[in-house]
Amino acid sequence: MIKNAFITGAASGIGRATAETLYAQGWDLGLADINEQALKEMTLGWDEQRVHCYRLDVTQPDQCAAVIGAYAEQHDKQLRLLFNSAGILQIDRFEDVSSQCHQQIFDINVMGTIHCCQAAFPYLRHTSGAQVINMSSASATYGIPRLASYSASKFAISGLTEALELEWEEYGIRVCDVMPPFVSTPMLNEQASGAPVLDKLGVHLNAEDVARTILQQIEQPKTHRAVSLQFALTYAASQLLPRAVTRAIIRFLNKG
Numbered sequence: 351m352i353k354n355a356f357i358t359g360a361a362s363g364i365g366r367a368t369a370e371t372l373y374a375q376g377w378d379l380g381l382a383d384i385n386e387q388a389l390k391e392m393t394l395g396w397d398e399q400r401v402h403c404y405r406l407d408v409t410q411p412d413q414c415a416a417v418i419g420a421y422a423e424q425h426d427k428q429l430r431l432l433f434n435s436a437g438i439l440q441i442d443r444f445e446d447v448s449s450q451c452h453q454q455i456f457d458i459n460v461m462g463t464i465h466c467c468q469a470a471f472p473y474l475r476h477t478s479g480a481q482v483i484n485m486s487s488a489s490a491t492y493g494i495p496r497l498a499s500y501s502a503s504k505f506a507i508s509g510l511t512e513a514l515e516l517e518w519e520e521y522g523i524r525v526c527d528v529m530p531p532f533v534s535t536p537m538l539n540e541q542a543s544g545a546p547v548l549d550k551l552g553v554h555l556n557a558e559d560v561a562r563t564i565l566q567q568i569e570q571p572k573t574h575r576a577v578s579l580q581f582a583l584t585y586a587a588s589q590l591l592p593r594a595v596t597r598a599i600i601r602f603l604n605k606g
């Protein structure tokens with residue numbers, strides 16, 4: 351089976367850690383990011399036969415089609431894995447986040463994933479063992495105060511994943527997502543404002559922890575896979591308990 355993957359948001363955090371992990375395991379990689387310079391620096395010394403870097407703004411459907419097409423062309427139009435990791439976050443009170451920023455969160459986190467799924471489909475459908483892995487989040491379990499539009503964007507990813515998992519079954523394409531709680535990456539560490547939920551829960555994961563979960567998703571895909579035992583248990587409980595209980599927990603965590 352061909353082992354090639356196209357990763358968005360590959361220049362930093364979880365996308366980068368996953369690229370490094372897959373590279374070490376012998377995968378051929380198409381690495382895309384809006385920050386092409388960071389991609390180039392990261393892949394200095396990597397085998398140029400196995401790694402191709404692309405500047406890509408995932409909010410632009412034409413760019414997604416051109417870049418994913420160009421990568422797949424180098425592999426007989428085959429693509430085994432699309433990993434949608436590009437994303438942004440703005441932690442703040444809802445009313446203090448500009449409309450433009452709310453829009454950008456949806457454009458990148460949701461529409462970016464949709465554009466890449468559409469662009470990759472013609473190649474995924476002709477590849478044995480093809481798979482899509484989307485970055486969802488623990489915040490897709492219940493809306494998180496101060497992360498309102500981000501949380502909403504991850505609910506959208508969760509729904510998209512569920513729908514495509516069933517819709518693309520007929521083509522043999524597996525679609526799944528990964529749900530980490532807070533992870534120490536530039537996205538989180540560079541936030542100017544905080545959130546009570548973040549203060550109470552803390553940050554106990556790094557990008558490499560999530561990359562290991564991505565490997566599990568490649569080997570044994572599950573529609574939604576929680577990252578860390580602690581959150582896996584919380585997530586499982588949230589699926590069984592009445593929603594009012596989850597609301598009460600988030601309400602408690604949100605108390606300053």
Ligand code: NAI
Nearest residue numbers: 359361362363364384407408436437485487532533535537
């Ligand atoms: P990060 O900021 O370290 O990496 C995100 C990458 O996406 C950056 O390299 C950035 O340049 C790229 N990017 C941003 N806008 C782009 C665009 N328009 N087109 C192409 N690339 C673009 O962030 P991190 O933490 O690695 O996040 C990766 C994914 O994991 C995101 O989808 C995020 O929502 C998700 N996630 C992160 C968590 C965390 O606490 N860090 C928790 C749960 C999910």
